[in-house]
Amino acid sequence: MADRKTIRDAAPVASEEHAFPRLMRPVEGRLVAGVAQGAAAQLGLDPVVLRLAFVLLTVLGGIGVVAYAALWMFTPLEPYEGREPSRDWSQIAAYGAIGLALMALAWLTGASTGGVGAWPIAAGGIGSLILWQQADPDRRRRWMSTTVGQVRQNRARTLAGLALVVVGAIGFLAVTDELDNAQPGIVFTLVVVGGVAFIAAPWLAALWKELQRERRERIRQEERAEFAAHVHDSVLHTLTLIQRNAHDSREVMRLARSQERELRNWLYQPKQDADVSVAAAVRRVAAEEEDAHGVPIEVVCVGDCPLTPELSAMMQAARQAMVNAAKYSGSSVISVYAEAEPDEVVVFVRDRGVGFDMKDVPEDRMGIRQSIIGRMERHGGSARVRTEPGEGTEVMLTMKLEKA
Amino acid sequence: MSTVRVLIVDDHRLFRSGVRAELGDSVEVIGEAEDVESAVKAIAELQPDVVLLDVHMPGGGGQEVLRRVLGAGSQVRFLALSVSDAAEDVIGVIRGGARGYVTKTISGRELTDAIRRVADGDAVFSPRLAGFVLDAFASSEAPPIDPELDSLTQREREVLRLIARGYAYKEIAKELFISVKTVETHVSSVLRKLQLSNRHELSRWATARRLV
Numbered sequence: 001m002a003d004r005k006t007i008r009d010a011a012p013v014a015s016e017e018h019a020f021p022r023l024m025r026p027v028e029g030r031l032v033a034g035v036a037q038g039a040a041a042q043l044g045l046d047p048v049v050l051r052l053a054f055v056l057l058t059v060l061g062g063i064g065v066v067a068y069a070a071l072w073m074f075t076p077l078e079p080y081e082g083r084e085p086s087r088d089w090s091q092i093a094a095y096g097a098i099g100l101a102l103m104a105l106a107w108l109t110g111a112s113t114g115g116v117g118a119w120p121i122a123a124g125g126i127g128s129l130i131l132w133q134q135a136d137p138d139r140r141r142r143w144m145s146t147t148v149g150q151v152r153q154n155r156a157r158t159l160a161g162l163a164l165v166v167v168g169a170i171g172f173l174a175v176t177d178e179l180d181n182a183q184p185g186i187v188f189t190l191v192v193v194g195g196v197a198f199i200a201a202p203w204l205a206a207l208w209k210e211l212q213r214e215r216r217e218r219i220r221q222e223e224r225a226e227f228a229a230h231v232h233d234s235v236l237h238t239l240t241l242i243q244r245n246a247h248d249s250r251e252v253m254r255l256a257r258s259q260e261r262e263l264r265n266w267l268y269q270p271k272q273d274a275d276v277s278v279a280a281a282v283r284r285v286a287a288e289e290e291d292a293h294g295v296p297i298e299v300v301c302v303g304d305c306p307l308t309p310e311l312s313a314m315m316q317a318a319r320q321a322m323v324n325a326a327k328y329s330g331s332s333v334i335s336v337y338a339e340a341e342p343d344e345v346v347v348f349v350r351d352r353g354v355g356f357d358m359k360d361v362p363e364d365r366m367g368i369r370q371s372i373i374g375r376m377e378r379h380g381g382s383a384r385v386r387t388e389p390g391e392g393t394e395v396m397l398t399m400k401l402e403k404a
Numbered sequence: 405m406s407t408v409r410v411l412i413v414d415d416h417r418l419f420r421s422g423v424r425a426e427l428g429d430s431v432e433v434i435g436e437a438e439d440v441e442s443a444v445k446a447i448a449e450l451q452p453d454v455v456l457l458d459v460h461m462p463g464g465g466g467q468e469v470l471r472r473v474l475g476a477g478s479q480v481r482f483l484a485l486s487v488s489d490a491a492e493d494v495i496g497v498i499r500g501g502a503r504g505y506v507t508k509t510i511s512g513r514e515l516t517d518a519i520r521r522v523a524d525g526d527a528v529f530s531p532r533l534a535g536f537v538l539d540a541f542a543s544s545e546a547p548p549i550d551p552e553l554d555s556l557t558q559r560e561r562e563v564l565r566l567i568a569r570g571y572a573y574k575e576i577a578k579e580l581f582i583s584v585k586t587v588e589t590h591v592s593s594v595l596r597k598l599q600l601s602n603r604h605e606l607s608r609w610a611t612a613r614r615l616v
Contacts, residue, residue, distance in 0.1 A: 264489065296509075300535035300568045303542060335531060335570025339538070348569045394569070 025072075027080035031092050035071045038078070044157070053126045055095055059102040060122050120175055124168020127161045234262055254294040261287055278311055278345055279304040282338040285319045293326035296333045303340035305401070311345060313379040314399045320371040321349035321395035329353025329393060344400045352392040358385065372397075407432045408523040411452035413443040413469065414485075415461045419508070423456065423485075426512035431519055443469045447480055453523045457502060459486035459493045470500035483522045485515075489532050495540065498598055504528025526588045527595035534567035537598060556594065563590045 023042050025034035036054060040047040057064030173179040238259040245251045265283075275281070279301035286297040307315075318336070325334045331353035338347045368385060372395060376383040381399035408431045412420050420436045427433060435450050437443035440463035447455060447469075455473075457466040466484060473480060482502040486493060494505050503522045506515065507530060518528040529537070541556050556564070559580075566576045573591075577584045 267490070298531060298570065300531045302535050302538045302568065337531070337535070337565070337569040339565070339568075350570045352570075 023075050024078040025075050026078045028085055029088075031087055031095070032068075033072045034077070035068055035075060038075060039071065049126075051095055052098065053122075055099045056102060056122055056125045059099055120168045120171030122168070123164045123171060127164025127166075127168060230266065234266075235259060250294050254291065257294075257296055258287070258291050261290070276307055277304050278307055278315075278338065278340050281307055281312075281315050282318065282336065282347065285315055286322060286336050289319060289322040289326060293323070295326040295331070297322060297326075297336055298333060299336045299338070301338045301340075305340040305345065308401075310379045310381065310399055313375055314345065314347065314381060314397055317372045317375045317381075317383060317397055318347045318349060318395075320375075321397070324368065324372075324395075325349060325351040325353065325393065329355070331392065342401070344398060346399075347397040348394060349397075350392065350394040355387045355389050355391045355393050357389055358387065408519055409434045409450075409453045410456060410519060411435050411437065411443075411446055411450060411454075412456045413437045413446075413461070413466075414456070414458040415439060416458075419458075423515070427516060427519075428512070430512075430516040439463050440465070440468045440472070444472050447473050447478065452480060454519050455480055455482045456485045456519070457482045457497070459484055459488055459497050466497050466502070467500040470497065470502060474501045481522050481525070483518060483528060485510075491536050491540075494533055494536055495598070498533070498595070501599065503595065505533045506530050507532070521588070525592075527591045529564070529567050529591055529594075531568045531570055534564040537594060538564050538568065556597065560590050560594050563587055564594060567591075 023038055025038045026041070027034060029047075030037055031051065036050040037047040040050045043050075054064040054068050057067065170179070173182050238255050242252050242255050245255065282301060283299050286299045290297045305311075318338075322334060322336065325331060329351040331351035333352070335350045336348065337350075338345070372385070373383045376397055376399070379399070381397065383398075384396045385393065386396070387393035410427070410431045410433050412423055412433060413436070414420050414423070415438050417438070420438075424433050424436075431454075434452055435446050437446045439461055443455075443457075443461075455469075457469060459466045461469075466482075466486070470482060473482075484494075484497045484502040484505040485508060486497075486505070487508045488494075489507055498505055503525075504518060504527055506518050506528060510518070510530075521528050537556075538561065562580060563576055566579060571579065573584050573587045576587045580587075
């Protein structure tokens with residue numbers, strides 16, 4: 001995943017529809033035909049690396065030109081709409097200059113004759129280019145202080161770069177017959193480098209730890225910032241509203257309650273989609289009615305299951321029961337209990353208010369007979385109301401679940 | 405009935421004085437403590453009947469107090485009183501040894517009842533705690549390791565369900581045609597299972613609820 005991300009960062013033109021993007025030549029930002037840029041996007045490297053590689057290979061025996069031409073022929077052009085952007089001639093000139101300089105150098109060292117002698121230089125050059133590209137400007141600074149951090153990321157490419165450089169160096173020595181002469185020097189260098197590494201190791205380790213600590217600190221600060229933003233958007237806002245409505249105790253109660261619920265949900269409740277699960281739907285219905293009527297509704301849910309059309313109807317019946325309790329019972333708190341069992345869902349809505357006598361409820365009272373009992377029965381469930389004057393009311397809803 | 409001697413442990417001074425005022429003369433508040441250290445010390449010195457214990461406090465919270473006091477072999481009874489109703493807090497503090505859990509929104513009268521009950525050695529379950537327990541014991545698919553401890557009886561389930569529905573003990577007794585004492589026995593038995601069951605699912609369930 002990290003690699004894919006780097007690809008996008010390095011080359012936004014890389015086509016993103018495909019899981020494995022096909023090699024394409026982009027129009028935007030191309031210097032000659034877009035070959036280097038396309039290949040760079042594919043490999044997750046900076047186009048500069050490949051451009052320099054092509055230049056280098058061209059100088060050393062002309063392979064670069066051949067490779068470039070071949071890729072140009074076999075790679076499709078990326079679809080592009082609009083007027084073609086003009087090429088950046090100053091960059092082309094720069095690469096040309098580099099090419100000429102390298103050619104001069106090659107002529108001086110005698111490597112331009114091509115053949116085997118040129119390969120080590122090419123390998124080493126490309127390898128070091130990859131290595132340097134791995135450390136982009138702001139990473140490069142850290143790279144200087146902690147090598148460890150960099151090596152961990154994009155390990156594969158770093159290793160490839162290192163291998164190329166080493167192969168290039170050894171190859172150069174071998175080709176120029178200097179390998180035997182260089183051996184004492186290499187041993188000496190290894191010992192010195194090893195010694196330095198040994199001395200610097202604790203310091204590097206400390207630096208690494210420090211870096212980790214800073215990272216953790218930053219994550220903590222981000223979390224705190226998110227928290228502060230949340231508190232500011234919700235809690236502080238509500239506190240202001242409460243101060244403004246201080247004379248209206250009912251409104252203050254409602255505000256405080258709804259804020260408390262919101263904060264609790266944010267802190268403790270798993271994120272749930274109220275359109276999908278029964279428990280989330282019950283909580284939402286209760287929250288809405290609590291807000292609408294200013295009576296606290298305590299919800300306890302046990303188990304959970306997906307919301308079917310029948311259960312949605314049940315939620316509407318439960319909502320009606322809560323509305324009745326909040327409006328007419330005079331109870332200071334309403335208890336809602338919902339339990340999802342494998343074969344049925346039950347919802348209880350209970351208040352400790354005035355209660356009533358079922359016989360006294362007129363036939364035309366829609367609330368209980370139609371919205372609760374009728375609705376449940378129409379959808380294959382059942383509803384029972386237990387109440388007595390002075391004893392409070394409990395509405396019990398049951399909905400059988402169809403066995404899947 | 406002799407007055408119950410209560411110690412209030414909470415790191416919010418305002419809240420302590422609020423509880424003190426709400427309890428009034430119904431119980432005897434013999435002291436207050438504001439963190440783990442002072443709580444442990446005060447419990448050892450004052451030997452209260454019931455400790456009202458906040459869950460979140462500096463220095464390890466209520467669970468740390470439970471661990472140190474009960475770990476030392478004390479017989480003091482704890483009633484957890486917290487604003488949090490996160491499953492891991494509720495289950496955590498009960499498994500830590502508290503004999504009940506109520507949230508801070510509880511009324512003064514109900515709190516007094518709860519304190520009396522805990523002082524008598526009974527358990528106090530809020531509707532939410534009852535819901536948590538039902539959920540936790542129902543969620544297991546694996547066969548229980550110790551059937552006696554790892555599952556609830558039909559009756560215990562019924563009692564818990566009624567608590568979750570908002571019934572008081574007296575109403576539960578009436579509903580199930582049993583005595584209040586029997587209701588208390590069932591609740592205490594559930595508490596014991598909750599505390600002693602070594603089903604690791606309980607803790608895992610509690611944490612999982614928070615992580616989703």
